[in-house]
Amino acid sequence: MKSFFSKFKEGLKKSTPTFYKAFGKVGGLFSGKTIDADTLDELEEALYMADFGVETTEEILGAIREAYRENKELRGQEAAQIGTHVLESVLEGSEGRIEPGAHKPEVIALIGVNGSGKTTTTAKLAHLFKEDGLKPLVGACDTFRAAANEQVRTWCERLDVELVASQHGADSAAVAYDAYAAAKSRGADVLILDTAGRLHNKANLMKELQKIRRVLQKHDEAAPHHSWLVIDGSIGSNSIEQARVFHEAFGLTGIIVTKLDGTSRGGALVGIYRELKLPIYFVGLGEQPEDFQPFSIHHYTHALFGVED
Numbered sequence: 218m219k220s221f222f223s224k225f226k227e228g229l230k231k232s233t234p235t236f237y238k239a240f241g242k243v244g245g246l247f248s249g250k251t252i253d254a255d256t257l258d259e260l261e262e263a264l265y266m267a268d269f270g271v272e273t274t275e276e277i278l279g280a281i282r283e284a285y286r287e288n289k290e291l292r293g294q295e296a297a298q299i300g301t302h303v304l305e306s307v308l309e310g311s312e313g314r315i316e317p318g319a320h321k322p323e324v325i326a327l328i329g330v331n332g333s334g335k336t337t338t339t340a341k342l343a344h345l346f347k348e349d350g351l352k353p354l355v356g357a358c359d360t361f362r363a364a365a366n367e368q369v370r371t372w373c374e375r376l377d378v379e380l381v382a383s384q385h386g387a388d389s390a391a392v393a394y395d396a397y398a399a400a401k402s403r404g405a406d407v408l409i410l411d412t413a414g415r416l417h418n419k420a421n422l423m424k425e426l427q428k429i430r431r432v433l434q435k436h437d438e439a440a441p442h443h444s445w446l447v448i449d450g451s452i453g454s455n456s457i458e459q460a461r462v463f464h465e466a467f468g469l470t471g472i473i474v475t476k477l478d479g480t481s482r483g484g485a486l487v488g489i490y491r492e493l494k495l496p497i498y499f500v501g502l503g504e505q506p507e508d509f510q511p512f513s514i515h516h517y518t519h520a521l522f523g524v525e526d
């Protein structure tokens with residue numbers, strides 16, 4: 218099996234400027250030759266504004282303050298390096314990586330509230346797997362929202378990806394079951410399931426998700442092999458609570474954070490990781506299929522502090 222990430226190494230560099238935007242002003246604070254007390258105050262404010270949360274903000278500031286106490290001539294880039302190291306150690310272990318090939322098909326269930334970006338992420342994943350020479354198949358399990366099917370269909374046509382869908386109002390677990398069978402018989406490497414984000418109430422939604430799991434397990438006891446929460450990065454610290462609720466109800470195996478291109482609150486993913494220790498697999502950086510990258514601690518931390526590679 219070809220390495221899954223070969224294509225992405227180039228992509229990572231390309232979108233660094235997008236990340237810079239996402240972090241607003243933090244990086245800019247260290248562009249000067251030396252820092253001063255004002256820089257530290259501004260850093261504190263910027264980290265809170267970006268939703269890094271109390272713990273992470275205090276750890277970063279504490280380390281830079283200590284270095285500044287010892288050396289009043291501390292250079293901007295030195296301070297930025299210190300911040301980078303603190304954040305790198307907070308995020309240690311957070312990079313989710315998959316190597317398709319362990320199961321055929323490898324089943325990925327995308328979960329999350331409406332509008333978080335599940336359907337777009339389904340398309341992005343399908344595109345990514347295709348680019349890497351794998352065969353994806355998509356199951357449109359959001360049978361609740363009428364337009365959802367259409368949206369997935371449009372994406373799959375555009376990307377030339379096979380789709381299993383059903384009528385609006387159909388049993389989503391039945392779609393999942395059929396999609397698995399189709400993926401197996403058509404030799405798909407990866408099955409991506411786009412699930413509903415809203416039902417009449419939360420309990421029903423969780424029941425439906427659990428039913429999808431039970432039904433998949435009739436095919437393969439280990440399925441879904443990945444249950445990823447797709448979370449809107451621009452909602453900031455509210456995302457932590459959202460992740461906790463889904464994790465308790467469904468047992469997530471990872472996170473995908475979307476919309477990091479259009480937000481200055483890109484710090485919340487650190488809070489999610491601190492709290493739930495769920496790996497972050499991908500980040501969404503735009504509306505197009507290629508605006509999608511594996512989460513990289515190095516990239517994230519360096520972009521935040523404006524540290525050059």
Ligand SMILES: Nc1nc2c(ncn2[C@@H]2O[C@H](COP(=O)(O)OP(=O)(O)OP(=O)(O)O)[C@@H](O)[C@H]2O)c(=O)[nH]1
Nearest residue numbers: 331332333334335336337414475476501502503504
């Ligand atoms: N800027 C930006 N927009 C995104 C990203 N991901 C998704 N979107 C946009 O967010 C909106 C909602 O995305 P969907 O993929 O429809 O979200 P969903 O979770 O499937 O929502 P439902 O289908 O309503 O359940 C769309 O307008 C997407 O184009 C991203 O990474 N960046």
